[in-house]
Amino acid sequence: MPDPQPEPIPEPVWIDLFLDIRKNCYKQIFEIKSTNCPTKVDYYENISGDYLGSSDPYDFIEINGKLNQQVIAKCNSTYYNPSIFSLSNIARPEVLNTVDHKKFVCPEDNITYKTQTNTDGNFSHWEKNGHIIANQNEFQIQADSNTIESVYWKNDCVFRYPSQPIEIKPKPYKPEILNTKNTFCRGEKLQINSSPYNQKEYLWSNGAKTQNIEIDTSQNLNLRVKNEFDCWSEPSDVVIFKQLEKGIKPHLSSSTLQFCDGENVQINSSTKQETIWSNGNLGEIIKVSESVTIFAQTKSKDGCWSDSSNVIILTKRENPAQPIITFPFNRLLRGHKSSPTETLKWYINNKSIENSTEELRINELCEIGLQSTKAYEDKQGEILTCKSPLSKLQIANLEPYLDMLVYPNPSIDKTIKINTPVDFQTGTLRIIDLKGEEVFEMDVQNRDNPIQINLHNLHTGNYFLQIITPQWVGQKHIFLNE
Numbered sequence: 001m002p003d004p005q006p007e008p009i010p011e012p013v014w015i016d017l018f019l020d021i022r023k024n025c026y027k028q029i030f031e032i033k034s035t036n037c038p039t040k041v042d043y044y045e046n047i048s049g050d051y052l053g054s055s056d057p058y059d060f061i062e063i064n065g066k067l068n069q070q071v072i073a074k075c076n077s078t079y080y081n082p083s084i085f086s087l088s089n090i091a092r093p094e095v096l097n098t099v100d101h102k103k104f105v106c107p108e109d110n111i112t113y114k115t116q117t118n119t120d121g122n123f124s125h126w127e128k129n130g131h132i133i134a135n136q137n138e139f140q141i142q143a144d145s146n147t148i149e150s151v152y153w154k155n156d157c158v159f160r161y162p163s164q165p166i167e168i169k170p171k172p173y174k175p176e177i178l179n180t181k182n183t184f185c186r187g188e189k190l191q192i193n194s195s196p197y198n199q200k201e202y203l204w205s206n207g208a209k210t211q212n213i214e215i216d217t218s219q220n221l222n223l224r225v226k227n228e229f230d231c232w233s234e235p236s237d238v239v240i241f242k243q244l245e246k247g248i249k250p251h252l253s254s255s256t257l258q259f260c261d262g263e264n265v266q267i268n269s270s271t272k273q274e275t276i277w278s279n280g281n282l283g284e285i286i287k288v289s290e291s292v293t294i295f296a297q298t299k300s301k302d303g304c305w306s307d308s309s310n311v312i313i314l315t316k317r318e319n320p321a322q323p324i325i326t327f328p329f330n331r332l333l334r335g336h337k338s339s340p341t342e343t344l345k346w347y348i349n350n351k352s353i354e355n356s357t358e359e360l361r362i363n364e365l366c367e368i369g370l371q372s373t374k375a376y377e378d379k380q381g382e383i384l385t386c387k388s389p390l391s392k393l394q395i396a397n398l399e400p401y402l403d404m405l406v407y408p409n410p411s412i413d414k415t416i417k418i419n420t421p422v423d424f425q426t427g428t429l430r431i432i433d434l435k436g437e438e439v440f441e442m443d444v445q446n447r448d449n450p451i452q453i454n455l456h457n458l459h460t461g462n463y464f465l466q467i468i469t470p471q472w473v474g475q476k477h478i479f480l481n482e
Contacts, residue, residue, distance in 0.1 A: 017041070017075050017083040023065065023090055025157030030087050031060045037075035046070040046084055066091035088155040093121025097150050097163040104169040105143045106231035113148055113163055114138040121152040121159065143168050169229035172199060177223060177239045185304035186246045189214045194223055194236075201226035205235075218243040247273050247298035247306035257378050258315045260386035264289040265314055273298035273306075291316040320372035320388040324436045326466060327473045333360045333393075335370045336436020342372040347390070368393040393468075406465060410479040414458065418451040420467065420474065427469035431455065434462055455480055 015036065022031040033055055034041045043052040043061060047070060055061035063071065068089045074082045100112040115123060115137055126134040127149045133141065141148070145168050149160045175195045184190040193212045194202065202211050205222045215221075222235045251270040259265045264287045269275045275284050277296045288294070293313045298306045321338035335344045335358050346353040346360045347369030353360070362368070372388040405419040418429075424446045431440035439458060444451050444467065460480055467474045 012079045014079050014081050016081050017073060019073055019083055025090055028091055029062045029065045031062055033058055033060045037080060039076040042074050044072050046072040090155050090157045092159050093117045093119040093152050093154055095152060095161045097161055099164045101166060104229045105166045107143055107168055107171050109143045110140045111143050112140050115150040121154045124151040124153050127151055169231055171231040172225050172227045172233040174234045175223050175225050175236045177236055183242050183244050185244050189216045199225040200228055244302040244304045245300055246304045247300040249307045250296050250298050250309040252296060252309050252312050254312055258317055258376055258384045260317050261319045269296055271298050288314055317376045317384060317386050319386045320374045322389040323370045323372045323391050324432050324438055325370055325391055325393050327475055331362050334358060337372045338435060338437055342374045345371045345373060362395055366395050368395060404474040406476045406478055410481040414455045414480045420449055422472055424469040427467050430466045432464040
């Protein structure tokens, strides 16, 4: 019987090595452990054979992730198949973030962010506080003190790169326009004042660039200011400034440009608005009784005065002095005027005598009147005639003129005596100078005969002495001496 054959020894069963491979992008490593090897696991670079390290059962080994490499893992127990796997490069990309801004940034400034890399990372987006804010490599955003990060992907790893921090300076306080007056009249200028604190620059909505400005038209204004950091404030509240219309320029008119003393002249304004005259009077119409150069202004319903009106010059003319009547001879009267430019006018019983001269002969008992007139011509050729007060004389006797005795003549110490030729009850004594002006007058009575008078208040010189009574008239030339 043949010898029995030994039973064949069965081939051992080889077990595949299972690995748990994890990426640690932050550390740029791979963390690897065996899930079924009961002993140590050794790791080698598969191509170069370089030893990479080993791990205890179920412990992780850290392998550099900054290289692209093929790794072989071997379990130290028998009958375990080695495991070959590839590790990608998860090295952190080299990224440059740039921020385009000046030294100090204002809150409203726009900042340009830009990112770029020379390695194999792929740009994904920009983030702020974990929120995506842009998907472009370069973008603009209003200045913000929060950190802005660029985000890159590489082999399923996410890398964040914070940008350069920026310093945001405060902007100025919102300015104020301080005017209490918001209206002004046409033709005026209104000063607009801003907040009193000083700033580097000012910018008004009308383009003006000073702290305080003047305007001469209606405007809606606001203001921004810039501080030492070149930061602009918010605009101030808008203030409305309104220009008001002036009153209507009046035109003045008058019926004449000259008038006699004792008269008044009316001046009219052409408008119905409130009117003030340059002499202080109010109203649409005024009357003047003195020489005046005058103009007027009117006020609108908004209280704005008009431009000045035309100027009117009114001239008051002097009336001639009251003429003097003397009696050179019986039945002959003589009028004396105060100026050669005057004209005498005689009246008999209130009826004027045409072509009057200085002398008037009378032939009947009557009432005599004498008046001086003077003509004035203005620049426009208008003629104005002014009249003196009327001198009156009642003729009660056609033969009144009798001689009288005056002594001493020339006088001594300006004192004289007068002997009258007839009796009378009362009369009037007058002293008249050579110009025909009465310089002295007194009542006299016959019982005072001789009449004595002292004329010390008169200047030395020639005069006419005249006594007028109902019964007679006497006149004498005298010379007053010291």
